[in-house]
Amino acid sequence: MTCSVLLVDSSGHAASRLEGVFEKELSLVCSPVAPGLALEAVRKFDPGLLVVEVVGASAEVLKLVERVMADLPRPIVLIVESPGARQAAFSLLDAGALEVMPLPDRVDPVFLRKQLVLLSSVQVVQHPRGRKRRTSAGFPAVRPDYFVVAIAASLGGPKALAEVLADLPRNFPAPVVLCQHITPGFSDELAHWLSAETGHQVHEARDGQRLVKSEVFLAPSHVHLLVQPSGVLRLDDGPQVGGFKPSCDLLLQSVAQSFSSRAIGVVLTGMGRDGAKGLQEIRAAGGHTIAQDEATSVVFGMPGAAVALGAAELVLPLDDVGAQLVRWVS
Secondary structure, three states: OOEEEEEEOOOOOHHHHOOOOOOOOEEEOOOOEOHHHHHHHHHHHOOOEEEEEEOOOOHHHHHHHHHHHHHOOOOEEEEEOOHHHHHHHHHHHHOOOOEEEEOOOOOOHHHHHHHHHHHHOOOOOOOOOOOOOOOOOOOOOOOOOOOEEEEEEOOOHHHHHHHHHHOOOOOOOOOEEEEEOOOOOOHHHHHHHHHHHHOOOEEEOOOOOEOOOOOEEEOOOOOEEEEOOOOEEEEEOOOOEOOEOOOHHHHHHHHHHHHHHHEEEEEOOOOOOOOHHHHHHHHHOOOEEEEEOOOOOOOOHHHHHHHHOOOOOEEEOHHHHHHHHHHHHO
16 A cells, blocks of 8 residues: 655755655655645645655744644654754654654665655644643752652654653652663754753763652663662663663663662553563562553554553553652652
């Protein structure tokens, strides 16, 4: 089955760079369009997938993503070429875009086509235009009796993570560790973006770093993140687990083993099953667990797998996750 695609070419060069991608399972509904003409083209041609080149911060592109996801929701994939465009891409993910992908110097059209076909099958929902913001966090000292909150996410995760973190108070009395499946090289930009969006101190985790209450630590995109009983973080360059590196299961399992009843696990939106076994271990160790519900998940794969395993103590809409974490930790 062929998926119709609208290519939004911000620079005028994306079409030539992506030559050979839009064949077979993917077909362009019209010639590539500029961002200012894209909304009209969406209404006219009703494409199944939008591929949007991002070259930097653009109010025009942001408006396009917001309008499409509010009125004409469909999967939107962002293509970025320069490091400077990555921060802008996270703002577009927050507005409802589905995924961000790099545009390499040498494009493998078959590989990229397969990724886009997979993303085109995701059922997206209407997306509100508003955002939540909070003031910045402080720097309270860590004590041996703290809780640790571990959150796993994949497709649709950056926006979901931002919403959950924004709902936590600046003096949230627990450190938070995150595992987000993301394209290699994007985790540092994601950490900066989450800091700006939520007001919390969000770090790309370093080996030997110590957890601090109210601060957030994100697994780098190329290694596993583990938490030791002492509250020290370890980065593990071992093989992929279940096809993933970093592995959500490994992070959640390490928190279960290190903190037992003071471990709290959350599995948010994402494809596949990563995180379900780790969440099950946290619950078996006496900790608390949450899976995001199907209605608010971009993809119910990961949280659905956790629910099927009986790993979720609670199944909650995204808007309720932060408040529940506050109740447990406080």
